[in-house]
Structure formats: C-alpha cells, structure tokens
Amino acid sequence: MEGLWGYGFLLVTIISCSSLVGVSLMPFMAKDFYKHLLTVMIGLAVGSLTGSAVFHLLPQALRLAEHDPDHEYLNISLYIVGGIWLFFMVERILKFIMDYKERKGKSWKREKMSSVLSSTPETSTIAVMTENGNLMKGPLVEANGGGGEQRNSLIFPSTPRDTGVIYECQEQAIKASFGHQEKPRLSSCHDHPVTFEQGKDSVIATVAWMIIFGDGLHNFIDGLSIGAAFNESIWTGVSISLAVLCEELPHELGDFAVLLNAGMSMRQAVTYNFLSACTCYIGMAVGILLGEIEASIYIFALAGGMFLYISLVDMVPEMNEIAQETSKVSVRKGIITLFLQNMGLFAGITALYLLAKYQDRFQF
Template sequence: MENSTCSHDLRRKELREEKRKPSQSEVWGYGFLFVTLISLCSLLGVSVLPFMGKDFYKQLLTALIGLAVGSLAASSVFHLIPQAFNLANSDGHHNYLRISLMMWGGIWVFFMTERIMKIINDARQKKVSCEKVPSPMPTGSSQTNSSHQLQKTYENEPLQQSHDMCVISAPGAIYEYQEQAIKASFGHQEKPHVSHEHVMHFEQGKDSAIATVAWMVIFGDGLHNFIDGLSIGAAFNESILTGISISVAVMCEEFPHELGDFAVLLNAGMSLKQALLYNFLSACTCYLGLILGILLGEIEASTYIFGFAAGMFLYISLVDMVPEMNEVAEEASKISVKKAFHILFLQNLGMAIGVTTLYVLALYQDSINFT
C-alpha cells in the first residue's frame, strides 16, 4: 500500500514536470513574440515627445520607474532565484514564496522608513526656518513688483507653450525632461557634452562628431539586451509562464530605460533618425540572447543563466533605479509634505503593480496553463 502511494506521487510529479516543459515550437514562438514586443519599446521614445512639457508626463515617469523597480526585484526573488536553486520543482506548494515575499518586504520597509523620516526632517527644518525669518510687510513697491511679476508670468505663458511645442527639435530640452529616466538607467551619470571647440562639418560617408558616450550607451545597451534575451530564452525553455513572467519584468524596465537611451543619444549629437535606428539595433541583440538562451537551456545550463540574470535584475533595480527614486522624493519633500507624499504614492503604486503581478504569476504557476 505504501509503495503504491509513493509510486502514485512519483508519477504525479513526473506528469507535472512533463506538463511544465513546453514544446520547442512554443518556446521559439513565445520567445520571439515577447522579444519583439520588448524591442519595439526602443521605438516608443519618439512617441512621447509631445507630452514631455506636461506635468502628467513627469508623474507618469515616476510611476513607471517604480513599476520597473518592483518588477525587476520581484522577478528576481519570486522567479529567477527559486529557478536557479530548483525550488519551484522541489516545493510543490511553493512555500518558498513566503520567504521571497519577506525579502521584498525588507527592501520596501527600509525604503519607506528612510523616505518618511526624510519627509519629517525636511518639514521640521522648514518650520524652524519659517519661525526664524519674519515675514516682511508688503510695501507699495513690493506690490508694484508683484503686479509686474504677475503680468510677466501671463506674458510668458505663450512662450512656455511654444517651448513645449518645439521640444522635439531641442535635444537639450529633451534631455532635461528625460533626466529622471536617464539617472534611473545609467546610475546618475552627468550630462554628456558635445565638443564645440572646432567647427564641425557633417558630410555623408564620413564619421560624424558624435560624443563617445553615445557609442558607449549603444554598446552597453546592446550587452544588457543580450543578457535579457538570454534569460528570456532560458525561462521559456523551462516553462511558458516563467518566460512570460521574466518578459513582463524586462518590458517594464525597458520602457523608461529606452527613454533614457533616446535622450542621451540625441544630446550626444545624433539626429532623430540616427537615435531611433541605433537604439532599435541595440535592442535587437535581445534576439541573439534569446537564441543562445534556448540552446543553452536544452543542455541544462538554465540554472546558471537564472542566477546571473537574478543578480543583474537586482543590481539594476536597487543600484540604478532606487537612488533616482530617492532623489526625486527628496526634491519633492523640500517643496512640501503634500508633494512628497504624492510622489511617494506614485512610486508605491508602480512598485505594488509590479510586485503583485509577478507574485500572482509565481503563486499560480501550476494552475495557469498556456498549452
């Protein structure tokens, strides 16, 4: 009786593993589909240029960076690390997800504690400074200056609107609007400057005076996308749901990252067409990574790929993107408590969507079947 029960459990485990292993046509089909969607993110940079001059765009970018942080970190602790240690197959009830959720909880609690303490500290300093400096009584001259300033503000409104309309033709303005995405993608790098010491002539067939940082960004982004494709290919070779989970995390990170790439390339001296072309070509290295990831997955090298990708995802989210979230929140706290909590809400909204989505996919990975 005991032997029959053990054999029944073993057979059920084998059936579950066979069910998880997708066919080669599914691996290649789903892999190329999601890598294509990820690569198209590189072309979305130009589509958001008309919205850059609006406050809604900056708020959307804040939420998107929060979404990228939550998705990358959650993908690492809920999917990549468990797959690297083969926990998904050995633990049928996925109890390891509780520990993974506590890992994310530790990151979030310390992030919130630091932010709230900073908001309280800035509010106290502002209150002390207001108490020390008496407010001056308005005089006739100050009232006149105020009226002149108000009139000047109304006169400058059409200029501001004109500036927003012409943002597409101003690489410097594009860079300033994309500063949040740039810092989140490249670790708070300084603004690249194109040398204007000599007169530069652009002739067809000859090298153009494009800053070295542009080629560094293209090469670095190509390598980054190659590793993304590697992890996606290995993930789809393991199961369709794991591949979709990793692809969703990469897609959430790629959109603000590609916006940052696009702005840096323009400001480094590239034209609009050049920036779009090179950005798309660097994104296409994801296909090469996908092919290699699928092939390596067939020879049981997926666990090493998952471990490497988990480290990369954690580095990008916690080292590159979280510092930019902290900087944006600190700038908002210096303005007002209301503004600070508004930014904190947008960041938490993005992180909550990313973490919840990846957690649900990991929790119900045995119940969801795409075949």
C-alpha cells in the same frame, strides 16, 4: 520546441518596440503628466525586476520548486521584498519630516528678517543676519515672473533642434539607466552645436558607441534570461519578459533622450536604439540553446543578480532623489511622488508574485 522560439521572438519584439511606442506618444503628453508617468514606470520597473529576481530567477537557480511543489517558498520571498519596501518607506518618511522642519525653520527666519525690513516708495532695503550675528542691509530686488503661471507645454519642443525639454523631462529615466552620472549635453563651453560627421570622431559617435555596446550587453543578458526562462516553462518566460519590458521602457526612453541631447536627429536616435536592441534576439537564441544542455540554473543566477543590481543600485537611488526633490518643495508634492512610486512598485511586485504562485494552473 517551435512554440518556445515563437513566443520568445514575439515577446522580445514587443520589448524592443516598447521605446518606439513611448516616443510616438510623447508629443501628445504634457510635461507634468509625462514626468508623473515616468515616476510610475520607474517604480514599476523596480517592483518587476526585484519580484522577478526573488520570485522566479533565484528560486529557479536554487531549484526550490522541485522540493516545494506548492511554492511555499514564495511567502518567504514576499518577506524579502517587504523588508526592502519597509526600509524604503522609513527612509522616505524620515526625510519628509526633516524637509518639513527645514522649511519651517527657513520660514521662521524670513519672518524674523521681515521684522527689520525698512522700505520707502522709491527703494527697498532688506536686513540680513550674518553668521556672526551682525545685520547687513542692501537693496531688495524683486523678480517678476511675467505675471502669470507657466503654461504646461507638451513634451516635444517647437523646434526640432531644441532637445533640452526632452532631456529635462527624462532626467530620472536617464539617471536610473546609467547610475547617477552626468550625461553629454548638446552645448559645449563655447556653445557650438555638435554635428554628426560621418566617418569622423565626434561627441555623437562616442555617445552612440557607448549606447550600442553598453545597452547591447545589457539587452543580450536580458535575452539570455528570457530564452532560458522559456526553456523552463512558458509562464516563466512570460514572467521574465514582463519584468524586462517594465525595465526596458524607461531605460530605452532615457537612451533616446541622451542621443537626442548629444545632437542626433530623431531618425539617427531610433536607428542606434534599434541596433542595441537587436542583441536581445541573439541572447534569447543562446539562452534557449543553453537551456537544452542544463545550463539554465547558471543563467538564472546571473540574471537574478543583474536584475537586483539594476533595481536596487541604479533605480531605487533615483526614486529616492526624485522623492526628496519634491518633498523639499512641499509635503503635498512629496506625498504625490511617493504615492506614484508605490503604485508602480506594488503593481510590479503583485504581477510577478501572482505569475509565480499560480503559473502551474495555466496551461498552453
């Protein structure tokens, strides 16, 4: 019994500190690398959460292992995950083809317009075809981008108060955490900075309480599932903890970006993130205690449904959106994004499947 509490406490601590590790590494990462890393991490979170639900939590809730000691049911579970991945890929490939045809059509229209383009050394005009077939001529203004490529800067901006770069780089993690809603921004319509006033109502206070209560409840259920899993077996607990860790890292980084963008200092953002993470310890303790009175199956069912919802409703749409945005730019960028997402997906699914398949062969 003491071993369960020790392992549970250790893994919950690792999960709670994961966001701090990510924040500490951010200043040393270039923007493009960090965005690619987040793409892999969100794919990893989707694969881990889905794999944890179909390979561990739902089979445990349905007591399938008691009637199938060889874990043959995992093969059927693998087909379920395969069906999800198959339709994800079909949708992405069809969108790639549509975006490619759209770019080709726009290129053809530009070539047609360039044929009626007339210019002189002093001025340039461009003829634009309207919807009713008429031609309109007007001045052509060329944008000068400065004559050079934009330097791939680091994640952290030069000034501590400029948090727009952090918010922009972590937009996919924020949307994956909050479900495609616009988040509070630093500036208002009058462009006044938001300040933190102790004891007074402010945008920061509202965002902070949203993070504490929303993430606190989320982390409590995560801890509940971890505690119940450790009460079942050590390897089941490790498997669920791995899935939670893969999901929590981009999730907490998204929370961190929201708090910074609302006007908090680095210290305040870390403090609020830590307060919301503390509920995971409470959930773990409750989960272990409830496991003693044979309530684990209900916890597994609840956590399995939550994991599937987070992965398929919150995170997969964000994966689709990021892949579609890059495919509109070029086929190459779209394929790179899809490849990175699949790297994370397969890594998470494979890890959780192997832990479920061979957990009986490992002894502590």
